[in-house]
Amino acid sequence: MGLPPALERAIEDATAAIPAPALTKAAAELGRDYRETAVQRAPRVASDAARAAYLEVRMRAIFQVNRVLDAQLQQLCPAMDIRSVLDLGCGPGSATLAARQTFARLQTATLVDREPQWLKLAERLIAATDAPLTAAARYMAADLRGIAKLDEHDLVVISYALGELPEPARKAVVERAWESAHGAIVIVEPGTPRGFEVILGAREALLAAGACIVAPCTHRQRCPLAGADWCHFDIRVDRTRRQQQIKAGTLAYEIEKFSYLIAAHQPAAIAGGAARIIRHPLKKTGHVILDLCTGDGSAQRLVVSRRDGQSYRDARAAKWGGLWRPVIDGAT
Ligand SMILES: C[S@@+](CC[C@H](N)C(=O)[O-])C[C@H]1O[C@@H](n2cnc3c(N)ncnc32)[C@H](O)[C@@H]1O
Missing domain, CATH: 3.40.50.150 (Vaccinia Virus protein VP39)
Known part of the structure; x- marks a missing residue:
């Protein structure tokens, strides 16, 4: 661009x-x-x-x-x-x-x-x-x-x-x-x-x-x-x-x-609980580490493993600055 x-x-x-x-x-x-x-x-x-x-x-x-x-x-x-x-x-x-x-x-x-x-x-x-x-x-x-x-x-x-x-x-x-x-x-x-x-x-x-x-x-x-x-x-x-x-x-x-x-003046069209990815996702073998600013106002680290199926595929494609859908379970 x-x-x-x-x-x-x-x-x-x-x-x-x-x-x-x-x-x-x-x-x-x-x-x-x-x-x-x-x-x-x-x-x-x-x-x-x-x-x-x-x-x-x-x-x-x-x-x-x-x-x-x-x-x-x-x-x-x-x-x-x-x-x-x-x-x-x-x-x-x-x-x-x-x-x-x-x-x-x-x-x-x-x-x-x-x-x-x-x-x-x-x-x-x-x-x-x-x-x-x-x-x-x-x-x-x-x-x-x-x-x-x-x-x-x-x-x-x-x-x-x-x-x-x-x-x-x-x-x-x-x-x-x-x-x-x-x-x-x-x-x-x-x-x-x-x-x-x-x-x-x-x-x-x-x-x-x-x-x-x-x-x-x-x-x-x-x-x-x-x-x-x-x-x-x-x-x-x-x-x-x-x-x-x-x-x-x-x-x-x-x-x-x-x-x-x-x-x-109007709220953003995003799902309640969605989180912002605030660092480069760390894409390791078999898991991805995402640093998130979540919908409840906390900074959390989420580890998404290969066993998490679609979430894992989404995490591999995720980018710093993008939105992460409301998956807070598993935050460490
Ligand atoms: C770093 S430049 C950014 C210019 C432009 N907005 C851009 O994004 O490329 C900062 C601009 O703010 C203007 N500026 C700084 N203080 C100002 C003030 N008190 N009132 C009006 N303009 C101001 C400067 O003259 C300059 O054009």
Whole structure:
């Protein structure tokens, strides 16, 4: 699952004016910022070279993560009709562009960022790839900390942006965002302990506001991983040749780790008691070990043996991040 070819071309055009050495240097700084700020994140994407590097080395992975989450929302809330998206802290519009790939009826988008240069880039990428959205999209230069309630949108997304706000401001931003969500809200952060902490804070605010948690949690209880571990998932993203040149000597793919939350006004269409698989299943000879976050709000380890027939076949096919049906017997 790569970027749509038109978006790849638009990124190439948008970054063409930046000399290769400047792009390589900015990409290295961006990578260092993300690693160093695993605890305190506030990446400095404040020059044309830094923004171009973001398009080249971050946007693909973030776009793919958003696609995975949009597909989950679609699967878990099949009756939800998503025609509009509000993209808060939009950057180059990664979340909006991803939503357009999933929600066939999506017609309009409002993109909000405090940096006018990001809004210009988002507008440029949308104009190059999506004529219907170009006519309908609105761009707002605003600090999320100051926004009042915005117009309602079917889907509100805060992608890799909430963690850039100082802690005391986040709760109010999540509350305003939820008030603007007619259908659902998706919040995603890097899959680090700090990213998870940001997601936990958002979860608390959304539960207090009466939201239904759609994913990853299958319950409304206290998170069983809070304070002990961090709930995160990953996807593998292929690197383009250009990306490999910019990040000289690196692999042909990268693993993007993320923590997230999807909440909605309606509950998810999942069986009561279903559990989320929160680690890579350990597929041993004759048995599979599944780490689950269960429907009653506890973290449990389930060992499924070859003797368990269909459950064993299901466990062999199971994936980190997927749902496991309500089989709690046998948890160790
Ligand atoms: C890491 S980028 C993520 C961009 C985009 N959402 C994505 O997923 O690719 C974070 C974005 O949040 C924006 N941002 C950070 N703090 C903000 C604030 N207080 N108000 C509005 N935007 C903010 C930044 O300007 C930047 O565009």
